[in-house]
Amino acid sequence: ARDIHLAVVAGDGIGTEVVEQGLLVLDAALAGSGVGVSTTDFDLGARRWHATGETLTDTDLDAIRTHDAILLGAIGDPSVPSGVLERGLLLKLRFALDHYVNLRPGKLFPGVASPLAHPGDVDFVVVREGTEGPYVGNGGAIRVGTPHEVANEVSVNTAFGVERVVRDAFARAAARPRKKLTLVHKHNVLVHAGHLWRRTVEAVNAEFPDVTVDYLHVDAATIFLVTNPSRFDVIVTDNLFGDILTDLAAAITGGIGLAASANINPDRTAPSMFEPVHGSAPDIAGQGKADPTATVLSVALLLDHLGLHTQAKAVEDAVAADLAGRGSAERVRSTAEVGKDLAARVAG
């Protein structure tokens, strides 16, 4: 018998509510498989910061490292200054644990309403770089608060960092039926970083000759996401462009209530982290209104990452079946009801 040691960072706002349902579905998926789950709760986020001033200590990080994976709900609260928890906790986890592949599927499930009039078949994944780019925190300001203030933000891009994420994206594209990879950047303006990305994609393409490659500027990519999202198979892009494109991708595939993500360390030198794309949504927290589906789909990505493909598929199928039935539903279910229904489908 094998046990999954799961670090649970429920976090703030609706985070706790959706994680509870994610864990329920995880248990259901593993029932009878011989694989158990043991969880360790980490009290991280706004409450902890207010109580202790800490975001993520070395002790927390060391403890998290001993786990097989992390399930994260949501981080952030208006009572905490902007950037403190994002940079001190969420991004610190991604960087410290070397989550260089931030994987975000963009899939329109049958029966789900899209804001697009004619979405077509939408089924792509975004491979967003997770440890470089404008997210490195390499910026600063002088003469703050004066008319002479200068505030800089530096995007750092390395051959090492770009190559490993590009190779991962190629491997994912090669494993999919359409075998298509789209690089998104803005190399006509951000010429240094852009040309590094471009050259790297060209070079790594030699290792994956079956994969067709194309390129879009980030501005043009947003156009295609709303006019022809079916054109995308695998997108590889930098940290900031990936952040923007994946929120848009979530919007066109039914909203952030459904959008899953995986922060993956493909080398498995540290646990990978699975989290819904949505935030802590303080406006609806504590009301049982949050849709736990994005967290449940993140649990499917977690199972996949741990090699439990059958169980991952069962969770995704349960979500697909649940979503297909929503149009005809008599009323909107609570967070717990959706979780219960999904767990029942997985078990059934």
Next chain:
Amino acid sequence: ARDIHLAVVAGDGIGTEVVEQGLLVLDAALAGSGVGVSTTDFDLGARRWHATGETLTDTDLDAIRTHDAILLGAIGDPSVPSGVLERGLLLKLRFALDHYVNLRPGKLFPGVASPLAHPGDVDFVVVREGTEGPYVGNGGAIRVGTPHEVANEVSVNTAFGVERVVRDAFARAAARPRKKLTLVHKHNVLVHAGHLWRRTVEAVNAEFPDVTVDYLHVDAATIFLVTNPSRFDVIVTDNLFGDILTDLAAAITGGIGLAASANINPDRTAPSMFEPVHGSAPDIAGQGKADPTATVLSVALLLDHLGLHTQAKAVEDAVAADLAGRGSAERVRSTAEVGKDLAARVAG
């Protein structure tokens, strides 16, 4: 009798085709007004670069400066390395002529099809900063082409630069019925630049107490652009976010064939520049297929900037009438036919 001295940079690809129609409509709009137009053609773009290696010389720039305004078609060709014409010509014009307000209306005209199922009333403007941010060309790379390459891009933001564009955006918001300004940034990650933008918006708000302000992270802004674009009135944002959001805005309001833009120097220390948002579209160049409407709407922005508000309104009304009739059209008209029809409507 007054004369508008217009610098014309038709540029590459469909640039020449659409500019020709823009000028036709401009003439029609001014007929009988006592205002004439004299044009100077500037041979800038791919052809010139191939012939001479030049993008924009000091002599060109000095000559352009003597004009009242610039009408630009499109710049760029696949035969020229990425970045050469963008940074050496288009962005050089914007920076050298201090076009710090890059104004891009997002308006869905009646009768125009949107890719959104339920777009609602869409009528906002994006005030994109035009002379700072990640567009400053302040980047570089070391060990290029080796496994140890590091490529950096620096976003430079100054109190001076942010304040002037924010003030312009507030003034525009104050002059509109809804009086609403949305700052778009990513201040939870790009904390130094983000906090400068935030503090500046708060400070300038005191001068415009009637204007309601809100804030969206750039990723969330893309969601609202496809789920509830009516929520936007005036958006103010940095150069790169503005680039991305305005392509998306164009897509939801009928495509880049209709999207106009103005690169404005509000202090009038140099001529402002008016250009469609679209590029040179080499795939359809020379075939009379390009829609000149975006250029014609840019001509309306040009007339407005020069104080010719009646004529600007006549051009916009002609476009609105033309667009309203397109659904029932028997066939797609050529570039020249659309231009002729618009000129006739303006004259009539």
